[in-house]
Amino acid sequence: MIIEISRDYLRAEMEKVNAHPASFPIFERKADIILLKVFDVPSPGANVIKQEMLSLGGDAVVHKNAVDCKAEMSDIILMGTKKHYEALLNKLEKVNYFGLKKLREELDEYFKTKRPDHIESPWGRRITFESTRLMGIINVTPDSFFAGSRKEGLKEVLEAASDMVENGADILDIGGLSTRPGSEPVEEEEELKRVVPAIKAVRQEFPQIPISVDTYRARVAKEALDAGADIINDISGLQFDENLVKIVAEYKAPLVLMHIKGTPRDMQKNPHYGDVVKEIAEYFCERMEFAIASGARPEGIILDPGMGFGKSYEHNLEILSRLKEFKSLKKPLLIGASRKTFIGKALGDLPPEERLEGTLAVTALCALNDVDIVRVHDVKENRRVLALVEAVKCQRHS
Incomplete structure (x- = not known):
């Protein structure tokens, strides 16, 4: 009988062969x-x-x-x-x-170069990456693509935050500006009016939960940080507001650099790439170089390939099938695929309300590939998926 063994179980199988323990590291390097x-x-x-x-x-x-x-x-x-x-x-x-x-x-x-094993906020809150972390989405907007994520008023925001924290969210991502395909941005004052009170309320109620603010505007980022936010989550990769990087540098705040092609208004109008993985990786290298040269902390940068932001159905699937390439950039990796259009298309053109199972499949795939953060609408269900995947992964090292 011949069987092919998994690399993850090489050490366990060498033990069964009764090889000398001193040889284990040698064979592992060769494998x-x-x-x-x-x-x-x-x-x-x-x-x-x-x-x-x-x-x-x-x-x-x-x-x-x-x-x-x-x-x-x-x-x-x-x-x-x-x-x-x-x-x-x-x-x-x-x-x-x-x-x-x-x-x-x-x-x-x-x-x-080693990938950072944690990020730390300006206020001392720390997120470690020994397992995949859950980022729960709270949209303080009336027009986000998934109606279930829309929260109007502080009561709804706090109810959503409480539910997410209770069900195992590691980070809460609060945004006041819809970036769905075809959307137009609201005025800065309106975004501030939505986001800052929500962050203040969540921070007062949940002092320890890390909060990210989903914005590409410098002033919104500054006021959000002053209100208790920990992370800047910028869909534009520092392209839409040249002053945002100054705020990131001043506060030494962790920064999510997302890839986008175009703007939310036009990004889904026939996006084209010669090599989608190569072009996104090149974008990340250029954006990281700019951010670091402008004062951002290298150890605080997180990369997000931008599922659905200037990507076709096939592009999104290729990104998910090649997560290892993005992890080779040696930065924490974030995937935000929750209930997005490509999931609906893969399941037979289902609307956002019927894309939970597809989202859970993506979360499992991400966890198996050691993605550091998944950004989701449904914390309880995704937490259960992660718990099972992590239980399986633990067997590799038992």
Whole structure:
């Protein structure tokens, strides 16, 4: 009999084989084949990398015309264990040609960078990421796409917050500006009137619950932070208000950088990408560089691919099937898919009110892929899904 074992259970299976415990870390390193893609390497350099990886026992995929340099540049898919990459970095130590110095620096930075295991608010509240966290949605709006999320008046806001906290929300996300497809923004004063009192009321009632404010406006962010909010959740990735990054830097506030193509008004008018994952990753790198250069704390940045924000049905599904690529950017990852249109389409064009089961499936998928935060409307149901998934995941380490 032959069976293929899961990498997650390698240590347990080695114990059953009665291998020497001192060998466990050695075999585990050999079992982790890491696939890395690097972009735009001169073809001579790509050929060097191909040969070096082969000599080390790894491999590399290059452009079919790289070998004779008929293609000027080549992307490269590297295949190797951590040991292979360490040896490759050593070999490239003194190489300064064919773009290989830059490649070495990028690889070195990749392996040295660790994903933050927590974020901390300006007020000392901390969110850790040893498991997937739940962000509950409270919309202080009359026009959000899911009617069940709309809260009018502080009584409804506090009732929703109480229910979410009781059922296991880790973060409450409060927004006063609908960003559904085709929506027009309300005036800043109206957004302030909706959001700030809601945050003050929730903070007074629930002193310890982390609160994020869903806004792209600097003034709203500032007043929300002063009212007790902890996190800025910006759908525009710091594009819509040039002053917002100054507030983030001044308060040292955690920041969600979301990807969006266009604006809420026009984002769903035939969105197109040559390579959706690559383009979102490039956007994240550029936006992080801007944020950090402007004073934002690198350890406080969270990335959100922006499900439904300038994405087709197929784009959304590809994002969910390739979460590992986004996690490789070494930042906490947030997915906000709750009751969105692509879920309804996958289930036969169901309306928002009938998309709960699809949302729960997405939450399970995210948890299995170690997504750090899922943003949801229905906290109790999603908490139960997470509890079961985490119970299964715990068996990997028991």
